Amino acid sequence: MNVLKARILKEGRNLGNGILKVDGFLNHQIDPVLIDACGRELASRFVSARATKVLTAEISGIAPALSTAFHLGVPVVYARRERPVTMPDQVLLTVAPSHTKRHPTELIVSPEYLVARDRVLIVDDFLATGQTILGLARLARAAGATLVGIGAVIEKAFEEGRRTLAACDVPIESLAIVTRMSEGEIELA
C-alpha cells in the first residue's frame, strides 16, 4: 500500500531496539483519511473470508479495526485490558506478553459479543512478535468462534510474528512490511 509506505518512510522514526515511532498518523495522532484507506484495503483483501466480526485489542488497534469493520459491514469488538463495570461477571480472558508494555496484559472480551457462530477477522495496528494477536485468537477459540484471518497495518518482519501465528492456519495480511531497522534506518519490503 504505497500511500502508507510513503508515510512511514517520511514520518516514521526508528527509535532503536526495534521501536518504530508512527504516532503522528497511527497511534496517538491519527490521520483519518489514511486509516480509512487502510481499512478499505484490509476489507478488500479479506472479503472472501466472510467475517461476521472484526476483533482487536485496545488501544491502538481500535482505529484500523473500526475502519476495516466499516468497509466489511460488520461490528468490531475490542478486547479490554480491564473489566469495566458494564461487563458481566463471567468473561473471556487471556493473558498476553506485551512487547511494548514490558509486562503481561490481560485481554478481556464479553461473551455477549463473541459467540460460536462468529467468523472472526483479527485486525491490529502492528504485527510484531504476534503475542497480542495470538491472545486474541485464543479468545476467539474460547468463544467457539472460527478465526478466518489476521490483518495488520504494519508488520515488523524481523520480530517473527508471522511464524508465531502460522499455527493459526489462516491468511495473514499486512499493508506495509518493515524488513529491517538498524542504525536509524527503516527498510520496507
Next chain:
Amino acid sequence: MNVLKARILKEGRNLGNGILKVDGFLNHQIDPVLIDACGRELASRFVSARATKVLTAEISGIAPALSTAFHLGVPVVYARRERPVTMPDQVLLTVAPSHTKRHPTELIVSPEYLVARDRVLIVDDFLATGQTILGLARLARAAGATLVGIGAVIEKAFEEGRRTLAACDVPIESLAIVTRMSEGEIELA
C-alpha cells in the same frame, strides 16, 4: 439523532447508579455504521468552528472522535493514560477524576501534536460529570491552543457536566441526552 436514540432505547441497559450499558454498539462492541453517522452529525454541527484538530481520550472516545475527524477532514489526537516509549520526555499531562474508574487517571498528550495554532474540537463518547472533557480542555489550554467546541455521543444530563463545562465558553453538542435513569428506565430528551 433518532437512529442513536432508538438504539439506546432498544439495546441500552440501566445498570443502576447512573451506569448506562451501551457496550453492544458504542464502547466494547462498536457498530461502525452508527458511529460513522454520529461522526458525520457531530462534524456537521461544528463545521463553522473551523477546527484544525479533534481531541479525545482513550479508550472509548477514539471511535466517535475518529469518525468526526474523518468527516471534518482533520487529524484526531487521543490522550493516553500512560506515556508510551515513543513519546518525548516532556509531555502535556493533566489528572482527571474518573467517574467510572473510581480513581483519578492521567491524560497525556505529546506537544508534537497539540500546538498553539490548533483550533481544538473535543469529542468523547459520554458527557457525564464532564471531568474528562475538562481535563482535555486543560491540555488544549496548556498547549496554547484554542478550544472551539465540545461534542459527545451521549449526554447524561443529570450528572451536570454541561454546567461544569460552562466556564469553557464554547458550544456543547450531544447527539442523545439522557434526562433520567431510575428504576431500570432510560428517559431521553
